[in-house]
Amino acid sequence: MSNRRKPPLVNMYRTEFLHSRTWFARRDRWFAEQVARGIPLACAGCGRAATKRQLELHHLDYTGVVLEQGRWRALEAHDDLVPMHPYCHELLHRLIDRDTVLARNRTRRAASDQALQRLRRKLQPVEGSPS
Ligand SMILES: [Zn+2]
Numbered sequence: 498m499s500n501r502r503k504p505p506l507v508n509m510y511r512t513e514f515l516h517s518r519t520w521f522a523r524r525d526r527w528f529a530e531q532v533a534r535g536i537p538l539a540c541a542g543c544g545r546a547a548t549k550r551q552l553e554l555h556h557l558d559y560t561g562v563v564l565e566q567g568r569w570r571a572l573e574a575h576d577d578l579v580p581m582h583p584y585c586h587e588l589l590h591r592l593i594d595r596d597t598v599l600a601r602n603r604t605r606r607a608a609s610d611q612a613l614q615r616l617r618r619k620l621q622p623v624e625g626s627p628s
Pocket residue numbers: 540541542543544545581582585
């Protein structure tokens with residue numbers, strides 16, 4: 498598949514899905530699940546603890562986002578979604594969208610994983626380094 502051709506759903510994903518009740522409900526379920534798993538809420542980029550209101554969810558995979566007969570369905574697996582501050586999330590997208598190496602990755606998950614590692618190195622101070 499050519500990198501130049503964007504999947505047709507990406508634009509509708511941004512303009513419609515992320516504003517849909519389907520997504521807000523999925524988001525609520527994700528946070529409930531995270532709490533149920535006993536995982537403290539924190540930003541995947543900077544690693545700082547954060548509240549649900551402070552966090553956005555980044556999609557590692559869009560395949561769970563389905564438009565079916567005019568209705569959105571949010572079938573993302575729990576692990577398809579990653580909590581991030583809006584600021585850190587924005588940085589992640591800039592890394593993914595503007596980096597030619599990351600753009601050549603086969604999947605969004607692989608590109609996201611690499612970008613997240615870079616972001617963490619940048620945003621999370623190494624233990625023992627002066628603060
Ligand atoms: Zn953050």
